[in-house]
Every structure is written in structure tokens, then in C-alpha cells.
Amino acid sequence: MDRLDALEAQSVYILREAYNRIEPLAMLWSLGKDSNVMLWLARKAFLGHVPFPVVHVDTGKKFKEMYEFRDRYAKEWGLDFVREECPPIDAVDQSLPPAARSAARKTEGLRRAIDRYGFKGLIAGIRRDEQATRAKERVFSPRGESGEWDFRDQPPEFWDQYKTDFPPGAHLRIHPLLHWTELDIWLYTQREGIPIIPLYLSKNGKRYRSLGDQDITHPVESDAATIEEIIAELQTTRTAERAGRAMDHEREDAFERLRASGYM
Template sequence: MTLTARAVATGHVATDHLDQLESRSVHILREAYHGFKQLGMLWSIGKDSTVLLWLARKAFYGHVPFPLIHIDTSYKIPEMIRYRDCLVEEWGLNLIYGENRDALAARRTFPDGAVDRVTCCGLLKTEALTNTLSGEWPRWRFNHASKQYELDSSREPFTGIIAGVRADEEGSRSKERYFSPRSAANLWDVGDQPPEFWNQYKTEFAPGTHVRIHPLLDWTELNIWEYIEREKIPTVALYYDQGDGSRYRSLGCAPCTNPIRSPSRNPAEIMVELRSGRLRNVAERSGRAQDKEDGGGLETLRREGYM
């Protein structure tokens, strides 16, 4: 797979909806960078958080001045990890990953047959995420000199976490703020969120709490593909039909994510499929098995810290 994005040198004058979305996201990223000293961005390797990573390079002129955080469940599709490490080197990214070593060692996972899917997500994603962010569990950082992941000496908790959540993904995400506070216990109080208006966000927070920042809240799945196409953003090949008439629409762990029947081979074909084709009225996460087990939404998982 080639990872070098072609520079887009076209004049690009008219302000269209993608420019508006881009500007708002860049503005939010810059507010986050100013407001939070311990700032990190979650990178799931999927299309949304990769667009987010691209927007960070837009906001900071080719630099990404904070670490990217990846939670490795060890069940990710192998191409995803290869793609991650390629981009880390090529773009000089500061990448940290964390994982739930205990659960993996004790084989307390769904693929091991020990727990159900939702519990597995809770252990390998939510628990790993909260403990990686807080610094309670070890973190591994990519050393660009040795080209190895090394145990990170810093255990500082992150106080600002940028995530690629979109409002149109499912019900609970449509309730999110751009800057969404989480309590010391990592809980999200949906009913009592801070007001947010006129480009003023919650960047002040009590000790022990942290804030999640959602620059992609206004983007739709279609916008994401339109932008990937326009900017020529490198994405994992799993999103495209490799010749067997199927591809992934949403990427997760191999045991719980299924490809969909679709012949789209590139972002342009996916856009057509989303605008007018069979996917127009099919939920994006229909290939994700854990959603169905959580009562049709991600609410239980998300209140406790799931992204």
C-alpha cells in the first residue's frame, strides 16, 4: 500500500461544505491545543480518526504537536497495525499504545469464550482506555530512533482527549458536545452537560476530571469519504473491495466486525454507494456485533468511557 498522499495543488476557491467542516474542526483542534497541556488524540486507525489526524496536520501546518493514543485489543485486523506503524514513521508521529494485559493474559475475552461481546469491549477497550489515559497502566511509545515501541516513562494523566466521534453514528453520540467533560470516575453525565455556544467551549476543568474533545461531531459518514477523496488521505485497504465483492464499512476487532457485500473499490465509489446506492439507509455500524448486544445502542458502553 502506498502511504504518500498527493499534494492537492488546485486553486480551490469556493467555500463549500467540506471547507466549512474543515474550518470548524481546525478551530476546535487549536482551542484544544491551547487549552490542555496534557492533550492526546485517540487514533483507532479507522477512517474517522485518520481524517482527524489529517485535520490536526492542517491545523498545525504539517505537525502533530501531541501524542496519538491507540488502544490495542490484540484482536485488531493485522493490516490495521501495519498501516498504523507505516504512518507513524512516515509522518513522524508520536504514538503511544496501551492494552489490558491482565485480561489478555487471563484470556478473559469474547474470542476465548470467557465473556460476552459487550463485556469484552468493556475490558479490552474501555478499561484499557481509561487506565492508559490516567497513566495507571503502562504505556508504550514509539521511539523513532530505535524504531521500537518502548515502555513510556511518563505516567502523567491526559486531561484533554481528542476523539473522532460523529453525531450521526448513533443515538448517544448525537448528544455529545464538542468539549465534553468526564468526571473523576470517568463517567459522562448526559443530562447535565455544560452549555456550548458562540465558539466558546469548556476548557476549564476541576482537578481529577478530564475533557473529551470531538472536532468531527458535525461530519457525516459521507462527508468523511468526500474529504478522504478530496484530500487523498491514505486509508486502510480493508475499506475497499479487493476483488471478492466485499469490504469493511467500519473497522474494529476481527472477531466482532464483518465485511459487507459491496463492490466499491475506492472513496469515489463509496460516496456514490452512500448517496444513492444500497447503503443510503443502512446503519454504518451494522457490521459491529457488540452494538446489538447493548440494547441497540452503545449507551451503556459509552457512559462508562467507551468512545
């Protein structure tokens, strides 16, 4: 079994464990490369059908290419698609820096979705290598009644044994891609022929490595115009994956505060 086969097998196992043990369950779809791989894995895990709702917490500020991708593949893949609208920016913590405050709208939108549908488990496409705070996550990660995350008190996970019994009012975040890297994502996308948003490919010497809201996400310098060229670039680049995210250039604690309060 090669590395990609091993990654795929572990993620499929995690998805099936979540489906078997948690109800109601949903998957968060951010429309980016990671959550598209996660959806692809879910379709593999359940024989071509995703057996739980797929939720887009929508700020209304994504790139048009992202919305076009969402509308096309929600239909083509037969998803039980749910769109949850985020509240206005004045409804979130005003003490956060500007970009983090904009991103925090997603936290409030997600809380609304949890309250509306009563989800006990939410599958999310985060990776440990993506950001330092996310490296502290568990595969099955408990959240409090308001969605808060205590990153100082995480359950042990030995030999792929996951704890799923938590107090009433809590819910779980399930992370089937936690053990993947950015390079793994692109190698798997190439192998599987997974559709991608064209913003990831270079145009006029720039491309997006990470996609978020249009007003707080910027391209990086790159000539990688194909997936093959992206893979080659990632093997040598020293530019951080989230270098184009305005939020990652604000105060050091901003992202940790967002994650602790329930951000995806």
C-alpha cells in the same frame, strides 16, 4: 467556502482551541477512517506536525492491515506515538453482552493511559451521525474522575464557545469531527488523498464500513471497490454504518452503558 472547507475550518479551530487551553493533551487513534481524517486535520492545524501524543489503545485484536497502517504512518507522519495495551476480558464488567464486554477492554485500557500520563484532554474522532448515543455529545465533553460520562448533564455550547474549566480529577473529551457525516469523511478523504486501509474497499462483494476488533467486526454486502464508488453507494444505501459491528446488535442499552462508563 464549500462544505468541506467549512468542515475543515471548524475542526481546525476546535483542535487549536484544545491545544491552547488544555494540558497535557493527547489524541486517540483508532486507525479507522475517522481518526485518520482527524490526524490529517491536526497536521494541517499545526503546520505538518502533531504537537501532542497520539495514543492507540490496543486490544491486540485488530486486523493485520490496521497494524501495518499504524506502523507505517506513525513513522511517516513523525507522530509521538503511544501504545496502551488493554487488560484481559475477565477484567471488565461481566454483566455486559459478549461483544460489548470485548469492546469494554478499551475503556479500561484508556483509564490506564490517563492514569499513566495524566492527560487532561483527549481528542477523539466520533461523529453524531454514527450512533444514537453519540448524538448526545458535546464538542468539549467533561468526564468524571473514573472517565464516566453523564449524558444527561452536558454543558451548553453556543457560538463556538467551549467550557474547559472542570473540577479536579475530571478530564475533557474533545470531538473535532462531531459535525461531520460518514459521507463527508469519504468526500474529504478523496479530496485530500488521505491514505486508507484497503479493508474499506470491496473484495468478493463485501467490504468493511466500520473497523474494530477482528472477532466482533464483519463486512457488509457491497461492490464499492474505489472511494468514488463508496461515495456513490453512501448516497443511496439504507444499511447502517455500524451494521457490521456485533456490539450494535446486542441489547439496546449496551452501547450507552459503555459510553457512560468512559468508552470512546
